[in-house]
Amino acid sequence: MNNFVFQNPTKLIFGKGMIAQLSTEIPTTKKILVTFGGGSVKKNGVYEQVKEALANHDVTEFWGIEPNPAVETLREAIDLGKRLKADFVLAVGGGSVIDGSKLIAAGIAYDGDAWDLVKNNALAKHTVDLGAVLTLPATGSEMNSGAVISNLEKQEKLVFGSPTSFPKFSILDPQVTYSLPKFQLGCGIVDTFVHIMEQYMTFPSNSMVMDRWAEGLLQTLVTLAPRIMEDQTNYDVMSNFMLTATMALNGFIAMGTPQDWATHMIGHELTAFKGITHGVSLAIVYPSMLQVMINDKMDKLVQYAERVWGITDGTPEEKAKAAIKKTEQFFRSVNIPTKLSEVDVYEDTVKDIVFRFKERNIKLGEKQNIDYTVIERILLKSL
Incomplete structure (x- = not known):
């Protein structure tokens, strides 16, 4: 830790x-x-x-x-x-x-x-x-x-x-929250989920308490999401969601842990260039980022697969890929798009974003190994 x-x-x-x-x-x-x-x-x-x-x-x-x-x-x-x-x-x-x-x-x-x-x-x-x-x-x-x-x-x-x-x-x-549009609720669910993952899905750091708290919040979201989309006037459901969203980004699950935030930084550029809603940008970028960075995140992906999604069969790589698929399916289950083409963003915008990261000469991720060439791979996979 x-x-x-x-x-x-x-x-x-x-x-x-x-x-x-x-x-x-x-x-x-x-x-x-x-x-x-x-x-x-x-x-x-x-x-x-x-x-x-x-x-x-x-x-x-x-x-x-x-x-x-x-x-x-x-x-x-x-x-x-x-x-x-x-x-x-x-x-x-x-x-x-x-x-x-x-x-x-x-x-x-x-x-x-x-x-x-x-x-x-x-x-x-x-x-x-x-x-x-x-x-x-x-x-x-x-x-x-x-x-x-x-x-x-x-x-x-x-x-x-x-x-x-x-x-x-x-x-x-x-x-x-009872009168919020379903789209905003779906974006809120995705935003909360990815906030947790940015602090959890890195590499093992012997932060056992943080891991279990993060996994508990993720499981809570997975349980709540269909109930939120079905009936957002259930006080107990919405109170649990509201508190989960707060606990996801108040420092509570970040004590002593490495953090990623690459998806957020890339997503911000989608918003800056094309006005994409924040939650949508995360749903589009995050699954592709996991696919590109699968080897770097393998240990935590396997842990996530087993503890959050109950995936116990297969090799480590098979578990990791299954967990990534489950993540994208979860975003789709709350009616949020997961591909750039669904929001009319294509290769020209990808080039603009990649050029901006190249210009800034910054590297992202918990290991600072996501440069503009990796960002290009992530965005092209998101098309």
């Missing part, structure tokens, strides 16, 4: 009716900038609950944070926050709203341009306080310090994060 330091300062407030806790979690002395996405919170009752809870607070609303939040939009929110002298940002929405709000909170406290913070995370030394009300389980952003920010002008999608970017608290009421 590798050395590690684990600290997660986010307070998790979970359950029915918990949005009302906002009234006591945020001091009435704060000037609050409340950030929203496209308006779904007005249809599912969340907006009214937030408004009621903050009736005695100084509140200004900012609307319009898009999926894959764009720095162009976030700059507007930062400017508003600075004019108001806001000292608390409350994100109400899914992962994109929370991601974007992390940059907003940092940007309000920063004198320069927000994209500087994304390009150089070390500049984000201070932020105003941040809280979250989660409406879509997927990214885990509600309980970590990371975010992914897009730049539409530059066609870039980059990771932003700072130790100061953890939400002070996050409120999770599973009832708010």
